[in-house]
Amino acid sequence: MAQGKQFCTFFLEGHFFGVPVQEVQEVIRYQEMTEVPLAPEIVRGLINLRGQIVMAIDLRRRLGMAERPPAQVPMNIVVRTADGALSLLVDQIGEVIEVEEDSFEQPPENLRGMAREAIHGVHKLPNRLLLVLDTERAVSVPDPIGAAEERKL
């Protein structure tokens, strides 16, 4: 039997996503946050996580999906990245599941747009597909705001 891999799963607009468990620091409920004016739109705000300031990235916006209905409160998945902890705002948290290495496949050719660079690949599960997020890419700003500011000046 092939080596299994564990994923922390979550839902975005009904799609089933996962990030490798070893990248996840913790999962927390929705926190009040401070908005950052002028920030790239994927940055929803700053959270005080036990004295640490953690930036919340809205994955719906990052993946070019529709805005979350206002009544729906997102959850935070705090992940460890090269630049410290960051929070991913998702619709709903799933279970931690173990998948087999050989069910993995590269993202299909017809996957386009902003999702393309943030999705590492797909695990074919018996009854659904698990989209594997590339955390580092997913938390990066697609179009650096710096350039936008330069143009303005």
Place this chain on the structure above:
Amino acid sequence: MPVNDGDIVKDFLVESHENLDRLDRDLIELEKNPEDSDALAGVFRTIHTIKGTCGFLAFDKLEKVAHVGENLLTRLRDGHLKLNPEITTALLGMVDAVRQMLGSIESVGKEGERDDTALIATLTRLQQVPEGRPQLAHPTSAEPEAEAAALPTSIGEILMDRAGVSQASILRAVEKQKEGDPRHLGEILVEQKTANPSDVVDALRIQQSLRTQKGVVDSTIRVDVGLLDKVMNLVGELVLARNQVLRFGHGMKDASFQAASQQLNLITTELQEGVMKTRMQPIGNIWGQFPRTVRDVALSCGKQVVIEMVGKETELDKTIIEAIKDPLTHLVRNSVDHGIELPEDRGKAGKDPTGRLTLRAFHEGGQVHIEISDDGAGLNCEKILQKAVHKSLVSAEQAARLTEREVINLIFLPGFSTAERVTNVSGRGVGMDVVRTNIEKIGGTVDVQSKVGAGTSVHMRIPLTLAIIPALIVRGGKDRYAIPQVSLLELVRLEGEQARTRIELVHGAPVHRLRGRLLPLVYLGRELRPEKEERSRAAVDSVINIVVLQADQHQFGLVVDEIKDTEEIVVKPLGKQLKGVSAFAGATIMGDGRVALILDALGLAQRANIINEKQHRAVAQERVRAAEDPAGNRQTLLLFQVGKDGRMAIPLSLVARLEVFAQSAVENAGQRQVVQYRGQIMPLIRISAAAEMPPGAATGRTGPTTAALPPLQVVVYAGQGHSVGLVVERILDIVEEDVVIERVAERAGILGSAVVQQRVTDLLDVEGVVRAAHPSFFTKAAAG
């Protein structure tokens, strides 16, 4: 072949770098006191250690250089040679060569392709004892070379080395001890008359100092800075958790829980202080290299300079130490290169041919002050002006009107100095703009004072740590923002009528006249949330709060919705996703646990196009404006209304504070009205009565009950330790104007009248009024 054992090499490098730094210092020290055998021994030991390790790690070239250096030092130590500047230079050259090779080992793992034959030849040549030169009177050559590296620590060995006590007599004494003699070795030796009591005392002292040296080495360890940072962060989290526990504790009645949470509180505070201390380093760590710098620069330009350092032990956060290292080095070099004159010029001016450079550091008011002063020629204002005019930084016309201080400040302008000037102009200004920018980047300030012929002094004020800074908390929209105190100049509040009229538009750009100058305004809300602009513009506020900020050379007013309090905030950096947002310098966690953004004055100014033109042009304009005030004639005046329609002014310099008191706070003491103010009883003087004018609504005493009256506007006038409150109807404004008293008044309490803001305004004779009301005030103040 270099051994590729990474850890050993790394240890070797770290140790050697420290040793080399010490070597620099010791050599300079030695040059001053060539007879100082301790310093010489120290230098020798260091080189010996480096040489030994090089041999072990098979760095042949390095070993060869260190070896000739060591030989030369042996000759010096044995008294065959006397240290002279040539030898010092050669030895310093050796230190540099070793340092370069170490650098190359660090980066590429090899010693590099240096050719040191010339250096080796020089070092070898210098070993020859010059003909006819007598040897040093008291050679201390008793120790063989190998033993010098491992210093003796037993009292017997020290006595053998230093006092020439024979080994045999010491062995005899040791035998006696073994036989059961309870006395110390020294005592036995003295009794046997084989050693002088004074020698024994000296030897004990030496032994003591050797032991303490060793003690220091043993009591410190190297810690990775990354680890320290992590511990610091964890302590930050602990502090927050502690705060929550304490908050919980308030609602609990359980005594043992209370005790435990108190304990937690105390320990956390101490832990926090302790961890902060681990990041503190004495400024001496970077000053250590300056004697060498000064020596090299002085030698290369033929000057004689001694350096004095006061307050080496003053501590600063590690990151700040690193940030000020280059600016400091720059200033020190500048002082020697341009500040201090050549020995002959100094002689002519009646000064000691040896120039003096003084570095001073001390803590004051939560900041670290660093002064670099020299007793050189001082800044030549004329030359600075010529240069500034030549560079079109100021026009000749403006130049004529600048004060001395403003002229000196010209050296901080970018573009004032260029590379060509370094060599052909005496007078400073080599990259002073860079110095200032770097110091301001870490929230510090630089100030230059100079007196022609007497010297120049650069004064820096630097925050103790970057991690915690005082900041003003303001509100813009629904969000709170922190503004670092360093960029804050003043706060202006416009109310009611003023709020509507005192903000004017210059082709759509909002400005405020602040003491006669146009202050460009930036609306925080609109700047940060342009999409909500319409709404905020529609709401005409009855109160406008302007925070006057300094960004680079520019001042601008930031209009905020509310001014809250000042707070000490812990600065946290923003993630890379927000690097492009220049309006923010970081974020912080407020007392209630919410995150607030820290505003960056410079970034905001850039966003709002406050800083957009060529900088020097703007600065030049600034200078013109400054120059338009011929010193002395302009005064800053406080304008206020007295009685129904009287306009009066007093110089702002006489005003201690402006206060508001409720009518009910006024008490009667005998015939006088007084209020309690800052723990003192402050008499009140009603200006309308004193100046014989009809009282207005607030100052009159005709109302049925005091409660119905509006509060009193009081101008506090203070003489040494005593205050008097001048009751006025309303504070109007603070203006900066030429004061020309147009007619001498015949009314009591009035000095005269002047036209201020195109209206006739009486100038209040404050002293006269106070003296008339309280004849004892001035005598009391003078006595107190």
